[in-house]
Amino acid sequence: MGKAARKKERKQKVRDVFVGRPFEGLAAEPELIAMREFVPSGTARLSLAGDNADRKVTIASVLPMAAAAFVRADGEVFVGLQVQTRSGDISRDLGRALTWALEAEPGAVLSVPDTTSPSQPGERLQDLLDVDAPLEVEVHEDFSWWLPDDEDEPSGEVAMSLQRANDAIMPTERLSPGAYWVLAGEKAHLRWVWPAEENRLMQALARLSAAGTLTLGDETKFAGSFRAHGLLVPVWDLDPEAHAREWAEPAKQLGERLEEAFASLDDTPLDAAERRARDGLIGRQFTLR
The missing domain is CATH 3.30.1460 (Yope Regulator; Chain: A,)
Known part of the structure; x- marks a missing residue:
């Protein structure tokens, strides 16, 4: 790699800065922390800002296979909180996952937050949500909400994964x-x-x-x-x-x-x-x- 190319690459890199209070400024901060840290099975409807205000988006404590996000066949978006983070800013990782899901096709799954464009740090949750909106968390006894209401009972590996998740829940x-x-x-x-x-x-x-x-x-x-x-x-x-x-x-x-x-x-x-x-x-x- 030549000197000019190396210089260009350095300019593209975004310095990863640890954010100690990633959800600061959001009215939903306490609920996001609880869902991230100790709520085993919980969901809540997000209030998005701007052009996406009418989109149906659910944030969840954990998704199947600890996915960062997925889009159901009906277009409903799900974003997971208990995921493997990729940067020092959890809010930015979640913002990346949410942005991906809003643009993804039905049936798509994001395993980890997308960081494929280092020159584009991406928006944080604070940029995408109504910052004054509370989060009304629904706590579930199990993970049956992973499956759409009209879907048949799971079998095989899917059923085993669901059972393992259910067995790990603390009331x-x-x-x-x-x-x-x-x-x-x-x-x-x-x-x-x-x-x-x-x-x-x-x-x-x-x-x-x-x-x-x-x-x-x-x-x-x-x-x-x-x-x-x-x-x-x-x-x-x-x-x-x-x-x-x-x-x-x-x-x-x-x-x-x-x-x-x-x-x-x-x-x-x-x-x-x-x-x-x-x-x-x-x-x-x-x-x-």
Whole structure:
């Protein structure tokens, strides 16, 4: 390769920059993170912007064979969140997959996000969606929604793949935006994605902790938190014998207390007891496996 050709190739390359909070600016940020990280089988209708506003597009936690996107025979578009990423910006990878699917023929499948044009970085989700639109996630008990309603029962390898996926599901229910009840083996948890700056969220949690109100009632406790795509996700241990719907009201009340704690931070800094509580909460961060 000659010097001129090498220089041209360098100009075409797009520097891959890691984006720590890829869904920032989207009202759907908490739901996208939950579906990406711990919702096993969930779908939601996307609200597209511009000329594609009328297109029917479903975003899903995971698609068959962990595909990035596919188009059904009827033209309905599906985009998967739990996929192998190709760049440091998940939002851009998803934007590439969505752009591909909007232009693809019925029946087409995209295994991984398309990065065949390095000189064209592609649009991010923030460029393609109505940024103010919420995401109404429907959580499913299994992956039967993978198949169209008019399709016969699968057989052979397809049936085995569907069964394996179903067997791996942990029972999950959505309590409110970003808040999910999960039954993980013998333990039940509330995992709540909060769209707030980490330090401020930690202060609000500490204020409740010092006041003894950082729970959802008896037999519950704050377990810790983990980071996911730039946001902190608090986790509570719950009674596994109770049904998910029994936690809807306690979770609502906890959310109201947290909102009040956020508001109070503007006027009153943490006192000594609250600072000690914050230090204790910081030490209870873990990695979700």
